[in-house]
Amino acid sequence: xxxxxxxxxxxxxxxxxxxxxxxxxxxxxxxxxxxxxxxxxxxxxxxxxxxxxxxxxxxxxxxxxxxxxxxxxxxxxxxxxxxxxxxxxxxxxxxxxxxxxxxxxxxxxxxxxxxxxxxxxxxxxxxxxxxxxxxxxxxxxxxxxxxxxxxxxxxxxxxxxxxxxxxxxxxxxxxxxxxxxxxxxxxxxxxxxxxxxxxxxxxxxxxxxxxxxxxxxxxxxxxxxxxxxxxxxxxxxxxxxxxxxxxxxxxxxxxxxxxxxxxxxxxxxxxxxxxxxxxxxxxxxxxxxxxxxxxxxxxxxxxxxxxxxxxxxxxxxxxxxxxxxxxxxxxxxxxxxxxxxxxxxxxxxxxxxxxxxxxxxxxxxxxxxxxxxxxxxxxxxxxxxxxxxxxxxxxxxxxxxxxxxxxxxxxxxxxxxxxxxxxxxxxxxxxxxxxxxxxxxxxxxxxxxxxxxxxxxxxxxxxxxxxxxxxxxxxxxxxxxxxxxxx
Numbered sequence: 001x002x003x004x005x006x007x008x009x010x011x012x013x014x015x016x017x018x019x020x021x022x023x024x025x026x027x028x029x030x031x032x033x034x035x036x037x038x039x040x041x042x043x044x045x046x047x048x049x050x051x052x053x054x055x056x057x058x059x060x061x062x063x064x065x066x067x068x069x070x071x072x073x074x075x076x077x078x079x080x081x082x083x084x085x086x087x088x089x090x091x092x093x094x095x096x097x098x099x100x101x102x103x104x105x106x107x108x109x110x111x112x113x114x115x116x117x118x119x120x121x122x123x124x125x126x127x128x129x130x131x132x133x134x135x136x137x138x139x140x141x142x143x144x145x146x147x148x149x150x151x152x153x154x155x156x157x158x159x160x161x162x163x164x165x166x167x168x169x170x171x172x173x174x175x176x177x178x179x180x181x182x183x184x185x186x187x188x189x190x191x192x193x194x195x196x197x198x199x200x201x202x203x204x205x206x207x208x209x210x211x212x213x214x215x216x217x218x219x220x221x222x223x224x225x226x227x228x229x230x231x232x233x234x235x236x237x238x239x240x241x242x243x244x245x246x247x248x249x250x251x252x253x254x255x256x257x258x259x260x261x262x263x264x265x266x267x268x269x270x271x272x273x274x275x276x277x278x279x280x281x282x283x284x285x286x287x288x289x290x291x292x293x294x295x296x297x298x299x300x301x302x303x304x305x306x307x308x309x310x311x312x313x314x315x316x317x318x319x320x321x322x323x324x325x326x327x328x329x330x331x332x333x334x335x336x337x338x339x340x341x342x343x344x345x346x347x348x349x350x351x352x353x354x355x356x357x358x359x360x361x362x363x364x365x366x367x368x369x370x371x372x373x374x375x376x377x378x379x380x381x382x383x384x385x386x387x388x389x390x391x392x393x394x395x396x397x398x399x400x401x402x403x404x405x406x407x408x409x410x411x412x413x414x415x416x417x418x419x420x421x422x423x424x425x426x427x428x429x430x431x432x433x434x435x436x437x438x439x440x441x442x443x444x445x446x447x448x449x450x451x452x453x454x455x456x457x458x459x460x461x462x463x464x465x466x467x468x469x470x471x472x473x474x475x476x477x478x479x480x481x482x483x484x485x486x487x
Contacts, residue, residue: 037123076467079332141205238305241393337368
């Protein structure tokens with residue numbers, strides 16, 4: 001892992017300091033970052049290092065993924081086994097050392113990635129004359145987008161519910177330059193304005209040079225092109241998706257809709273959609289007459305951006321493994337199973353219900369269990385059709401945004417296309433039922449993907465599907481580490 005070792009040598013880490021300041025950074029000097037950014041190859045290596053570091057956060061079972069990490073446990077998805085899952089389900093963020101460690105590590109790792117992005121931005125700007133235009137633009141665009149993505153998830157976790165923002169309160173630092181000095185904790189508006197500024201800049205840089213703007217995503221699906229596997233990086237369309245997500249969180253509905261429409265309507269030169277919704281006919285495999293399975297239930301067809309997880313093996317993880325060896329991640333018990341069936345309305349035609357879960361319901365043996373298969377094809381195999389890509393943003397999120405926030409006629413047009421892709425009967429929304437129905441679609445679509453906690457928080461939900469105890473707005477804000485933490 002040559003790149004990995006280089007990046008670990010030059011990365012700015014969050015070091016120990018006085019005043020309980022989490023964000024005091026101290027540089028290491030194995031190789032200076034200035035030297036790395038004087039060549040195109042150095043910029044590429046720095047980018048690769050950031051994505052490698054991001055995989056410690058965004059992967060099927062990492063903190064910001066869909067398994068036994070932080071956000072999915074905060075959403076109370078899985079049957080609670082073990083101290084950490086139980087305390088997170090109870091919104092107790094300080095009693096368990098396992099929970100404290102998980103929160104501290106996630107907080108630290110997000111700012112670690114941000115520090116790496118800051119290095120690349122600073123040094124690329126300094127050495128712009130030494131870099132080719134496309135490398136400079138893509139390097140800057142991806143680094144700024146990564147910086148914004150990590151800051152957004154910091155705010156979505158450690159900041160307030162959007163409905164309960166205190167305009168005068170300072171929440172978190174938005175770090176754009178690494179320093180040994182203490183960072184400024186900012187108001188919500190200032191923080192979000194800097195985040196949106198980063199996304200605006202990233203959008204402009206990538207529009208200039210990202211190959212998928214003028215070509216197809218499919219043309220990048222090989223290792224021997226200049227910028228391969230663009231769905232596994234935060235590309236131009238991934239930035240548009242992040243723009244929509246961030247602006248929806250911030251309450252800028254019109255701009256959120258504008259960006260969602262840009263993604264939905266994006267076309268290739270031949271008129272085909274730049275990214276399309278997954279369908280059973282196009283993405284399924286017919287094993288028997290009229291019986292389809294999904295070789296890749298992670299919906300790669302609609303990934304706007306994500307991370308390649310080619311070294312992840314689902315059989316060694318927390319979900320049900322090979323030969324049904326019992327692991328720890330499933331929906332279990334009568335009450336939770338009934339809630340699960342109710343969420344999906346027990347609709348056997350819904351491909352998310354019928355193709356992404358193994359369900360066992362037996363009243364005699366008192367067995368009620370749903371086992372998750374979204375990442376069931378994430379293992380190394382020469383015959384595997386799975387792309388091994390963990391999504392950060394998917395096209396379906398853009399459709400749901402339009403379904404939730406657009407004028408009713410437009411919302412129903414999006415719902416009609418979306419319901420067809422998910423094998424659902426199209427029943428138009430009305431103004432009186434739209435909010436509740438779209439809310440359930442958010443939860444159905446992103447269960448096990450590390451997004452549902454944010455949906456609960458954005459809506460200000462007082463109950464979660466798999467945990468019926470009341471949740472208050474302050475319980476949506478996880479604890480900021482009280483001291484610098486490096487273990």
